[in-house]
Amino acid sequence: MTIELCYKPIAGRSRYEDLIKRRCYKPAGHTGKCEEFPYLAHLKQVAPRVEAKIKRDATKTTGAAWKSDDAGPNRIDRWVMLLPDDELHSRFGINIAAMKPQVQAKLREKAATYEDCMEVAAKLALNVYQMRNAPPAPPEILQYLEARFDAFRPNSTRCIVCRDHLDFKLFENAQRGRAHIETAHANPRMHNPDNVGFAHRECNIAQGSLSLQDFYDWIRSIVARVDAHLS
Amino acid sequence: MTIELCYKPIAGRSRYEDLIKRRCYKPAGHTGKCEEFPYLAHLKQVAPRVEAKIKRDATKTTGAAWKSDDAGPNRIDRWVMLLPDDELHSRFGINIAAMKPQVQAKLREKAATYEDCMEVAAKLALNVYQMRNAPPAPPEILQYLEARFDAFRPNSTRCIVCRDHLDFKLFENAQRGRAHIETAHANPRMHNPDNVGFAHRECNIAQGSLSLQDFYDWIRSIVARVDAHLS
Numbered sequence A, B: 001m002t003i004e005l006c007y008k009p010i011a012g013r014s015r016y017e018d019l020i021k022r023r024c025y026k027p028a029g030h031t032g033k034c035e036e037f038p039y040l041a042h043l044k045q046v047a048p049r050v051e052a053k054i055k056r057d058a059t060k061t062t063g064a065a066w067k068s069d070d071a072g073p074n075r076i077d078r079w080v081m082l083l084p085d086d087e088l089h090s091r092f093g094i095n096i097a098a099m100k101p102q103v104q105a106k107l108r109e110k111a112a113t114y115e116d117c118m119e120v121a122a123k124l125a126l127n128v129y130q131m132r133n134a135p136p137a138p139p140e141i142l143q144y145l146e147a148r149f150d151a152f153r154p155n156s157t158r159c160i161v162c163r164d165h166l167d168f169k170l171f172e173n174a175q176r177g178r179a180h181i182e183t184a185h186a187n188p189r190m191h192n193p194d195n196v197g198f199a200h201r202e203c204n205i206a207q208g209s210l211s212l213q214d215f216y217d218w219i220r221s222i223v224a225r226v227d228a229h230l231s
């Protein structure tokens, strides 16, 4: 990161606020009020569902085995899942031991620090602006994201699974409850910017719980068996 | 088929009985009472869940958008879905027009004649007995299935998607509500014995709504892009 961030603490509204300090991610010495997601201001105007998706996927777990009154049902801040089981139970009434082993594993692999989640959110915003047919980013947001990551490369965002280009329009075509573009992980057990990106819904489903490396090995073995069978 | 079947009508108990005549699938001239699934008698003893799965997958639609009181929730005889929309509505209270387009399409593609469903059931039974570690079939069932299909080839059943061998033990390891082996279709819109087989759950999910041909084309294109990217 070649930019210094303000990083002053700011107040949040979730029930888990005493676990972490939310921070200001504006450049150090900025004018105006501190903000956690300054680089999402433009998307919030032109594509509010995409902006909400970035925040949600970066910071929340997905479908879980309990109802949470934090940010809608079945979603919980990822850093909460870093707590030991007994603290989850005594502080937040989340009884991991009572859940099925697969559910436990799924929840545990969603765990991530606040800092990693915030890195992921910024990376996803950059990925959105680099999609085909993305709305053009305002210069100050472009500069900010370039300072935090690499030079801006228009039309460069690809599905991390099938490596084909992603088109921003796929967000707009999303059916209710069924996104055509999903946030995906090269290794499903690591939530950090190097490991996160967007994928077609079908690609994300096909990858399942495999790492991308294992997924590619698997489909190569299928192609090999199909070819052997056909010859 | 090199065997003549009895084919006498037998009584069924579903609410859709006046749509089709259920038939006896014992050999013509058999002794004892007529039966619809004579070749499942042994599996019913040694692997009742597998026997129930064959009957269910061969003859019923899967998850649907209404509750049916026929054979459990969300399952309906596949041949019912051959009826025109107005008959579905007036006779069985199934209002296709009120469903979302994707649900309509899913239901319509499950439609199949009674005869095709019965062929599929027998073919699935043969596939089960040809799995690795399958219980040995009684000679009379083996003879019957060989007469209806091809010569018995032990250990020959493969996942129709990844073409790797399937092990009967995967049925036993199935978690509640999550089969490790699923019934799959080479072309999801055709329910007949040439087009149906078993697949790993992960493989069936990865195939999604694609035909196998399109699935293989798709994963070949992924491998090609991955290779291009790596070189």
Ligand SMILES: [Zn+2]
Binding pocket: A006, A007, A008, A024, A025, A026, A030, A033, A034, A035
């Ligand atoms: Zn600040």
Ligand SMILES: [Zn+2]
Binding pocket: A159, A160, A161, A162, A163, A164, A199, A200, A203
């Ligand atoms: Zn893709």
Ligand SMILES: [Zn+2]
Binding pocket: B006, B007, B008, B024, B025, B026, B030, B033, B034, B035
């Ligand atoms: Zn008979």
Ligand SMILES: [Zn+2]
Binding pocket: B159, B160, B161, B162, B163, B164, B199, B200, B203
């Ligand atoms: Zn398979």
